[in-house]
Amino acid sequence: MPRGLDLLAVDDLQVGYGKIQVLWGVSLRLAAGETVAVVGSNGAGKTTLLRSIAGLLPPVAGRVVFRDRVLGRLPAHEIARRGLALVPEGRELFPWMSVHENLLLGGRLCAERLRVAENLEWVYGLFPVLRERRRQSASTLSGGEQQMLAIARALMSNPSVLMLDEPSTGLSPRVVESIFEVIAGLAQRGATILLVEQNVYLALAVADRAYVLERGRLTLEGTGQELIEHAAVRQAYLGVAEG
Numbered sequence: 001m002p003r004g005l006d007l008l009a010v011d012d013l014q015v016g017y018g019k020i021q022v023l024w025g026v027s028l029r030l031a032a033g034e035t036v037a038v039v040g041s042n043g044a045g046k047t048t049l050l051r052s053i054a055g056l057l058p059p060v061a062g063r064v065v066f067r068d069r070v071l072g073r074l075p076a077h078e079i080a081r082r083g084l085a086l087v088p089e090g091r092e093l094f095p096w097m098s099v100h101e102n103l104l105l106g107g108r109l110c111a112e113r114l115r116v117a118e119n120l121e122w123v124y125g126l127f128p129v130l131r132e133r134r135r136q137s138a139s140t141l142s143g144g145e146q147q148m149l150a151i152a153r154a155l156m157s158n159p160s161v162l163m164l165d166e167p168s169t170g171l172s173p174r175v176v177e178s179i180f181e182v183i184a185g186l187a188q189r190g191a192t193i194l195l196v197e198q199n200v201y202l203a204l205a206v207a208d209r210a211y212v213l214e215r216g217r218l219t220l221e222g223t224g225q226e227l228i229e230h231a232a233v234r235q236a237y238l239g240v241a242e243g
């Protein structure tokens with residue numbers, strides 16, 4: 001089916017590290033307003049996929065098309081400037097800077113000053129704990145707060161696509177729940193999100209559509225609900241033995 005509204009299209013992407021190929025022809029689509037998840041186990045290539053889309057890893061073959069333009073070998077900062085924001089797996093905050101300063105750095109991609117102030121209010125509203133801690137250095141935040149700050153920093157640039165790499169990693173279930181509530185809220189309000197997660201149930205529950213990535217290849221695709229109900233997904237990822 002032709003999908004005229006794709007914001008992001010990944011076509012036959014092949015990516016590797018030196019001689020080791022990790023992604024073997026990955027193709028996916030993301031329409032405006034959609035939340036799409038890519039789920040898969042450890043080492044499947046999820047981070048490699050997001051880093052490659054963000055321009056941090058050059059593809060061996062294939063292409064990434066964003067807003068009808070091939071990204072090619074554009075540098076990562078230029079891709080970010082065009083509206084593709086990555087919240088990286090390791091969060092990559094500036095540890096000695098305050099929460100507020102980290103957010104302002106996220107907002108530097110945003111041309112208008114007025115917009116920066118508005119966005120600050122918006123992200124502090126999404127994560128009130130960040131407002132309370134705005135003068136603290138990022139290194140003093142808890143893991144969950146750091147994840148919130150990483151997401152908030154990405155939102156400061158009003159990205160047209162928000163890419164999240166394992167926002168649940170290393171966090172307690174309660175914190176994960178509150179972060180996913182925010183993600184679900186953004187999705188409901190029309191944000192376009194590409195979410196990569198090992199926590200398959202959480203990701204499928206929030207996603208409109210999802211893909212399963214196994215050893216560098218997409219093996220299944222469906223709505224979040226279809227995949228939650230899919231026997232192979234239930235067995236391999238949700239720990240449900242089918243009777």
Ligand SMILES: Nc1ncnc2c1ncn2[C@@H]1O[C@H](COP(=O)(O)OP(=O)(O)OP(=O)(O)O)[C@@H](O)[C@H]1O
Nearest residue numbers: 017020022040041042043044045046047048049198
């Ligand atoms: N810098 C690197 N150099 C060489 N190989 C790498 C590098 N980074 C990742 N790999 C390899 O590429 C494969 C995919 O790794 P990747 O980090 O993309 O997986 P992932 O799905 O994000 O895993 P996880 O769920 O653990 O985050 C793995 O086999 C990994 O060992």
Ligand SMILES: [Mg+2]
Nearest residue numbers: 046047089166
């Ligand atoms: Mg990863």
